[in-house]
Amino acid sequence: MVxxxxxxxxxxxxxxxxxxxxxxxxxxxxxxxxxYFEYNEKITNVNNNIKNIKTGYIHGIxxxxxxxxxxxxxxxxxxxxxxxxxxxxxxxxDSKLYFSxxxxxxxxxxxxxxxxxxxxxxxxxxIGTTFIEADLSGVYRKLINRTWVLLGSxxxxxxxxxxxxxxxxxxxVFRRLNQIFNFVQQHDIRNLDKRIDMNQINSGHKSDExxxxxxxxxxxxxxxxxxxxxxxxxxxxLDLSLDAVVMFNPDGYQFFYANTGAAKLLGYSVEELxxxxxxxxxxxxxxxxxxxxxxxxxxxxEHATHIETIFNHRSGRxxxxxxxLQYINPExxxxxxxxxxxxxxxxxxxxxxxxxxxxxTKVASAAKTKFMMSMSHELRTPLNAILxxxxxxxxxxDTLTSNQNDSVKDILRAGRHLLELVEGILDLSKIESDNxxxxxxxxxxxxxxxxxxxxxYLMASIKNIKLxxxxxxxxxxxxxxDQTRFKQVMLNLLSNAIKYSANGSLVTLTxxxxxxxxxxxxxxxxxxxxxxxxxINVFTPFNRLGHExxxxxxxxxxxxxxxxxxxxxxxxIDFHSREGKGSDFWIDFSYPEDSSFLKVKKx
Amino acid sequence: MKIPFSKHDYRFYLLSxxxxxxxxxxxxxxETKLTLNSGTAEPFITADGGGFxxxxxxxxxxxxxxxxxxxxxxxxxxxxxxxKGIDAGVIARTKGIDKKFKNLIRVPSxxxxxxxxxxxxxxxxxxxxxxxxxxxxxxxxxxxxLYEKNVKARKISKVSGPEQLxxxxxxxxxxxxxxxxxxxxxxxxxxxxxAHLIGSPxxxxxxxxxxxxxxxxxxxxxxxxxxxxKLDGTYQRIKDETxxxxxxx
Numbered sequence: 001m002v003x004x005x006x007x008x009x010x011x012x013x014x015x016x017x018x019x020x021x022x023x024x025x026x027x028x029x030x031x032x033x034x035x036y037f038e039y040n041e042k043i044t045n046v047n048n049n050i051k052n053i054k055t056g057y058i059h060g061i062x063x064x065x066x067x068x069x070x071x072x073x074x075x076x077x078x079x080x081x082x083x084x085x086x087x088x089x090x091x092x093x094d095s096k097l098y099f100s101x102x103x104x105x106x107x108x109x110x111x112x113x114x115x116x117x118x119x120x121x122x123x124x125x126x127i128g129t130t131f132i133e134a135d136l137s138g139v140y141r142k143l144i145n146r147t148w149v150l151l152g153s154x155x156x157x158x159x160x161x162x163x164x165x166x167x168x169x170x171x172x173v174f175r176r177l178n179q180i181f182n183f184v185q186q187h188d189i190r191n192l193d194k195r196i197d198m199n200q201i202n203s204g205h206k207s208d209e210x211x212x213x214x215x216x217x218x219x220x221x222x223x224x225x226x227x228x229x230x231x232x233x234x235x236x237x238l239d240l241s242l243d244a245v246v247m248f249n250p251d252g253y254q255f256f257y258a259n260t261g262a263a264k265l266l267g268y269s270v271e272e273l274x275x276x277x278x279x280x281x282x283x284x285x286x287x288x289x290x291x292x293x294x295x296x297x298x299x300x301x302e303h304a305t306h307i308e309t310i311f312n313h314r315s316g317r318x319x320x321x322x323x324x325l326q327y328i329n330p331e332x333x334x335x336x337x338x339x340x341x342x343x344x345x346x347x348x349x350x351x352x353x354x355x356x357x358x359x360x361t362k363v364a365s366a367a368k369t370k371f372m373m374s375m376s377h378e379l380r381t382p383l384n385a386i387l388x389x390x391x392x393x394x395x396x397x398d399t400l401t402s403n404q405n406d407s408v409k410d411i412l413r414a415g416r417h418l419l420e421l422v423e424g425i426l427d428l429s430k431i432e433s434d435n436x437x438x439x440x441x442x443x444x445x446x447x448x449x450x451x452x453x454x455x456x457y458l459m460a461s462i463k464n465i466k467l468x469x470x471x472x473x474x475x476x477x478x479x480x481x482d483q484t485r486f487k488q489v490m491l492n493l494l495s496n497a498i499k500y501s502a503n504g505s506l507v508t509l510t511x512x513x514x515x516x517x518x519x520x521x522x523x524x525x526x527x528x529x530x531x532x533x534x535x536i537n538v539f540t541p542f543n544r545l546g547h548e549x550x551x552x553x554x555x556x557x558x559x560x561x562x563x564x565x566x567x568x569x570x571x572x573i574d575f576h577s578r579e580g581k582g583s584d585f586w587i588d589f590s591y592p593e594d595s596s597f598l599k600v601k602k603x
Numbered sequence: 604m605k606i607p608f609s610k611h612d613y614r615f616y617l618l619s620x621x622x623x624x625x626x627x628x629x630x631x632x633x634e635t636k637l638t639l640n641s642g643t644a645e646p647f648i649t650a651d652g653g654g655f656x657x658x659x660x661x662x663x664x665x666x667x668x669x670x671x672x673x674x675x676x677x678x679x680x681x682x683x684x685x686x687k688g689i690d691a692g693v694i695a696r697t698k699g700i701d702k703k704f705k706n707l708i709r710v711p712s713x714x715x716x717x718x719x720x721x722x723x724x725x726x727x728x729x730x731x732x733x734x735x736x737x738x739x740x741x742x743x744x745x746x747x748x749l750y751e752k753n754v755k756a757r758k759i760s761k762v763s764g765p766e767q768l769x770x771x772x773x774x775x776x777x778x779x780x781x782x783x784x785x786x787x788x789x790x791x792x793x794x795x796x797x798a799h800l801i802g803s804p805x806x807x808x809x810x811x812x813x814x815x816x817x818x819x820x821x822x823x824x825x826x827x828x829x830x831x832x833k834l835d836g837t838y839q840r841i842k843d844e845t846x847x848x849x850x851x852x
Contacts, residue, residue, distance in 0.1 A: 068679030121638050121674060126688060 011177075015169055019162050027154035034150055035143055043110070046085050050132050051110045053080055058130070062116040065091060065128050070099055080132070087135040091116070093128035108136040152498045176201055180217065192225040238439045244311075244321075246273065246340040247332070251267035253277040253290070256336075265321075267314030278339065284309045293325070294337070303327040311341065320348045369433040376426040378471040383422065387415040422513055424557045428541060431564045438485060438568050442478040445486065445511070446471060449521070452490040453509060456498055463503045467494075471511045471521075477591040479519060492562045493523040493585050499552055501527030501582070517593060522586035530577040538575060539563045630669045637664060637671040637818070639683060641694040643680030644765070646789040646849050647715070648694075650675065655785075655845040656694045662837060666828045667821065682707075685815055692814040706816050718784035719749060720805065722791065722798035724762065724772060728779060730802050741767055742777035745850035749782045749806060767794045781805075789849045 064073035077089050081102040086110075090100035116128040183196045196214045238245055244262035246256045258273035266273070266281055278285040285293075297305050304326040311319045321341040329335040390411045412477050430436040453469040460467040490509075497507045508524045515576055530538065537543040541560040566573045566587050577583035610798040626695060641648045641656050649652040652663045656673045664671035673694060676684060686704040687694035693707070721730055730736060740758035743750040743767065751761075760777050762768050765786065771777045773796050782790070784804060789829045791798045812829075814822050 066680055067677040068683060069677075120684075120689065 008313075010168065012166065012174060016162055016166055019165050020158065023158035027151070029159055031150045031154060032332065035147055037486065038146060039139070039143055042142070043136075046134045046136070046139065047112070047270075049083060049085060050110070050134060053083065053132060054112075054114050055085070057391075058114060058553065059114065061091060062118050062127065065093060065098065065116055066118050066591065068119075071598060073099050074101065074460070085134045085138060087131060087138070088131075088133040090131050091128055093484050098128060102133075105133050105135055109486045110134045110136060173210065176214075180214055181208070183573055184217070189228065192221055195221060210484050221590055223518060243343075244339075244343075246278075246339050247339075248278065248293075248337050248339070250337065253279070253337075262341070265313075265319065265341065276535050281311050282309055286589070293328075297325060297327045302331070310343065319429045320344050366433065367430045370400075371431045372425050373433070373435075376422045376429065379422050380419065380426075383415055383419050387412065387419065391417060396547055421555045421557075423461055424561060426565075427600050428557050431568070433559065437569070438482045440480045440482060440569070443481055443483050443486070444476060444478050444482070445519075448483060448487055449490060449509060449511070452487055452494055455491060458505065459495060460498050462504075463498060465501055465504065466506045467498070468506065468508045471509055474511065476511060477513075477519060479589045480592045481569050481589065485569060489562050489565050489587060490521065490523075492558045493587075496558060496585070497523050497525035497527065497583070499554065501525045505582075514588070518588050519591055520588050522584055524582065524584045526582040529579040529581050529583055531579050532577075535577060539573075544585060611647045611726055628792075630684050630760045637687055637691040638674060639671060639694055639812075640674045640676045640690045640693045642676055642681035643695050644675060644786065645793075646785060646846055648673055648675045651652040653845075655715070655842060658841050658845055659832075660694065661836070662832060662841065663825055664830045666831075667708055667824050669821075685813060688736055688815045688817055690815070692812055694812050695810040696813055697808055698811060701813060704813075708816060708822050710812040710814065710825050712811075712826050712833070714829070715810045717808045717810050718804035719781065719807070720732065720784045720787060720803075721779045721781050721801040722769075722772060722796075723779035723801050724775070724798055725778065726799050730779070730805070733805065736779075739778035740776075742771040742780040742783055744782070747781070749808075754781065765790045766794065769794050769798065770794060772798055776841050779834040782827055785849065792849055 005558050057076055060076045061073065064070070064076060073091065077091070078098060078101050080086055080089050086102070088102035089099070090104075091098040102177045107113075111129045111133050113129055113130065115126055118127050170502070179200055180196060186195065195218045198211065198218070201214045204212050222297060231535060239259045239261075241259055241261045244265040245257070245259045246255050246262050247257040247478045254275070254277055255273050258270050260270065261289055262273060263270050268276070279287060291303065297303055306322070306324055308320065308322045311321050313319055320343070322344045323339055323341040325337065325339050325536065327335070327337055373472060390408055393400065393408045394412060395406075397408075399449060400408065418519050427436070449471045450469065453467060493511065494507065501507060507524045507526075510522045510524070514520055534543075537561050542556040563573050569589070571589045573587045575583060575585045615673050639660055643656070648656045651670050652674065660673045671691075674690070678689075681690075681693045682696070682700065682704055684690040685716045686706045688706065695717075698708075698709065701709050721736075735753065736754050736756040739756055740760065741754055741756040742760045742762060743754065744762060746759040758777075760771055764769060765782065768780050768782060768789050773794070777778055779801060780798070784800075787798075787800075790796070812825065814825070814831065829838075832841075
């Protein structure tokens with residue numbers, strides 16, 4: 001309350017002081033101006049008197065001097081001397097005092113002289129000079145009196161104006177400002193919901209700048225309240241975050257913020273953390289190391305780094321953490337560092353378990369691959385014998401009964417299917433065990449495509465499927481592929497298209513050049529398509545996508561092998577399918593920028 | 604063959620040139636102009652520069668081939684002007700003023716003689732000397748030192764000028780008045796005062812012409828001419844023409 005009164009009194013006192021000072025200056029200036037003009041007027045009056053004396057008395061004085069009539073001259077001079085302000089007059093003839101009247105002055109005097117001319121015998125004679133002295137003491141005395149009157153009246157005027165101004169300002173400004181001041185003074189972050197009482201501010205006044213200020217303060221208060229709420233929410237979120245969040249300054253690296261997550265993680269209170277630095281919580285953050293890290297962060301683009309390290313718990317326990325250390329330098333704010341750490345003890349343990357499992361899996365997988373390779377090899381040898389003898393039996397069909405011939409055919413079909421399965425497993429095993437070699441060479445794929453189409457032509461014709469090769473005769477760029485594996489891939493796609501299409505369908509092979517130097521080989525069919533629910537398992541080995549036990553033979557590993565081979569040749573494979581409408585399978589390869597094909601195209 | 608100029612012709616031309624030269628000199632003399640003044644009034648000097656002094660001065664200076672004139676001035680001013688050299692000289696001043704006005708040089712021969720007389724309306728009054736004024740009231744002009752110093756009378760009235768003096772007498776405020784003879788006669792006639800000259804002059808004083816130092820060279824010449832005028836009767840003639848006609852008969 002005391003502060004309030006003091007504040008208000010100071011402004012009022014300053015205002016009064018300024019008004020008094022300004023008014024005094026104005027008063028002084030006006031007084032001086034008035035005095036100056038009055039002085040000039042008085043001096044002009046004196047000069048006019050002297051001028052009038054010159055015009056009115058010069059003839060008489062000249063005549064008296066001419067006649068040497070001193071009595072007459074004395075009468076004239078005494079007459080002049082009796083005029084206001086004129087204190088002394090003398091006539092000088094031949095540089096000698098001829099006659100004078102009055103008392104000669106030493107100060108506050110205006111002196112004037114005029115020659116006495118007399119026309120005689122056709123000539124104008126100078127017969128003497130008259131000197132007049134006017135006393136300015138009276139003028140000064142009047143001016144001094146006038147000064148007091150002016151100063152006195154102006155001082156009274158100033159005093160009344162000051163009183164009036166003070167009353168006016170107090171009523172219009174100070175009281176209302178004081179109300180606002182009281183509000184602002186009592187205002188703090190805990191009562192941001194309070195508002196200035198506008199009725200009190202506007203009481204008896206029209207809406208003006210002061211009520212505008214109060215309005216603006218209320219609006220600001222509202223915004224502050226909203227901002228504070230948001231800020232508190234953010235702070236609470238940050239404080240209660242499970243991750244440890246600390247912030248520190250670039251100078252000295254001392255923490256200026258730590259959330260409860262950090263306190264929990266490190267075993268210190270938030271207050272204790274405020275006195276610590278990153279070096280106190282992490283052995284890796286020794287001064288030199290940490291400074292290097294900070295420099296790296298400050299110079300990289302993201303201003304951040306993700307690292308895993310070990311924090312020291314207060315108890316001495318070592319806590320593996322993953323941290324994000326970021327340098328934040330917002331405009332108009334002090335730069336700072338924020339360190340967010342997450343306890344990864346559990347993940348580390350999981351990783352360890354996972355690693356052990358992976359090791360076991362690798363061993364098992366290697367054993368499986370080895371087993372399958374040996375199994376395949378072991379199976380293929382007797383299978384070839386079965387197929388060889390079966391083919392021999394087929395050649396002697398005439399000697400066999402009809403039932404025996406059917407059985408031979410069944411043996412051959414089953415044997416071929418089994419061989420296909422075994423070879424597929426063998427391929428898959430080789431791929432998985434990285435025992436397959438890819439021989440890259442720049443190849444024009446047109447001929448290979450043509451060859452593949454020819455290979456499946458018989459298969460298509462059996463089902464009366466129209467096989468359309470749109471790549472025949474077109475100009476294509478050379479691509480870096482393994483020719484054998486490329487053919488294997490294309491044959492798999494074409495044979496699948498034929499296999500999973502109804503009789504009389506259409507299978508089309510096209511090739512397109514896409515932007516970014518991509519060449520796309522696409523096999524489209526109008527076959528059965530793949531169920532949407534099964535499409536996720538298209539490239540999963542041994543998954544036949546609902547055709548298990550069906551009429552269509554297959555191993556379910558063709559597309560898996562195809563995908564692996566395409567990827568080993570640096571290509572990609574994808575598909576689009578709608579059940580009952582057919583499928584599109586395509587593979588993409590990139591071709592070199594300086595391809596001769598491109599050069600020809602550009603030319 | 605005729606010679607263009609004969610011996611006689613040559614002499615004739617030489618004489619002509621000489622005469623022209625002399626004529627030129629005399630012309631230049633005649634062109635010199637001087638102004639003199641006088642503090643006296645009618646009949647000695649009139650407003651138009653005539654009167655006794657005017658005519659006399661013209662006569663004197665014309666004999667010196669100088670064109671001169673006389674202006675009438677107040678008494679004090681006439682002395683100042685002459686002393687300062689504004690005027691060449693001042694006429695009718697008593698002997699000895701050159702002691703006070705060092706720039707003035709007196710022409711030794713008097714130019715006129717002033718006679719100090721008394722006038723009265725009463726013929727019976729008789730005065731013979733300064734003592735005889737005692738029974739009367741006397742009027743005089745203020746500043747006339749001779750009268751102020753010597754007259755002892757029953758009552759003395761001092762006035763500022765001649766007209767006031769005669770008015771004093773005419774109004775019978777004074778038994779007699781004291782004045783100068785020639786001027787008194789002029790004023791008596793001018794105002795028709797019917798005053799009578801009482802007795803013979805009480806005093807007489809020679810009045811002189813004073814020249815400014817600048818014209819000191821003229822003083823002997825003026826003296827000589829003035830003497831000549833007195834001798835050849837010109838002076839008397841001028842006096843008769845200008846002064847005597849006003850005298851009481």
